[in-house]
Amino acid sequence: MADKVEFNTMKLDDIDRRILRALQRDGRMANNELANEVGLSPSPCLRRVKLLEEAGVIDRYVAVLNPASIGKGLTFFTRIWLKTQDEDTVQHFATEVAKLPQVMECYLMLGDCDALVRVVAADVNDYRRFQSEHLSRIKGVQNVKTDVPSWTIKYTSELPI
Amino acid sequence: MADKVEFNTMKLDDIDRRILRALQRDGRMANNELANEVGLSPSPCLRRVKLLEEAGVIDRYVAVLNPASIGKGLTFFTRIWLKTQDEDTVQHFATEVAKLPQVMECYLMLGDCDALVRVVAADVNDYRRFQSEHLSRIKGVQNVKTDVPSWTIKYTSELPI
DNA sequence: CACCGCTCCGCAATTTGGTTGCGAAGATTG
């Protein structure tokens, strides 16, 4: 089967990939419409979607908001250095930072800094308060340095398939 | 109206915010269920959702995939320096980089580097090919430096409301 | 080649949810 590509536990064929592309673009696309787009009747199309969900390929469906319209129009990238690298400090940091609602992304890094965090905020003051009241207070955080984007050129959740 | 908070063109009350929180978590929640959760009957609940969509507060609904299950389990952060800062170079870079499917996020930066890009790839080789065949070939790109996360502690699209 | 078994599809019936319009309730203003 030349068009079958195997990833993890589930093989995705051409139709699966078309389904995924369509649903990444429009997560509320009606099944009838999706079926039409991928060239199946609604019933098998729905079954495939269910399979993709059950297999965890489709993780979830979300509403994507316009950040500015809910007062979180600014993004900041914060590099963080920890006091030590031991497992307890790292794990504690991870647990605490993940709890902060203004943190959208957090990565433990292999190079330049110990962690990289993307934070949303209303304005610079909002960010500064967040940093001093929440981020810098996490036990183990030694140093914090923030970079500010002037323009978000691209921000998508759509993975290439 | 003490619980009315105004952002941009549309005021969001407590019920709106509950709706947004629920739909950010589950973009395919049935309207009946959503209505139940926010304490309305289905009809006014649906009307509010429609208003939030039309006002652009809800930008879109998407399926979020598991990156590993479609063969893009690694993330790389690439800092880019451009040859010059003039508007033409910047605009050209922006246009070209936004076209690259493996680029999930791209920001023009105010400090450290000229641009920061988040790239998904299957493995290091996949990334290296992408960099040399696509990223570094964009006219105007002078230098490229990539950081590698060892752990994605948090990655969410759910904005704090 | 033919036959068999498995997988996936499509159709149709049933169930569930979305949509719409109207009257009522609640909130605001003079």
Place this chain on the structure above:
DNA sequence: CAATCTTCGCAACCAAATTGCGGAGCGGTG
């Protein structure tokens, strides 16, 4: 207070989702 505006809830209608069954297509074996 009364009048008006805004939002809600109900119910009818329509659309879409879901499910089950039979059929079609494909692959493997003799």
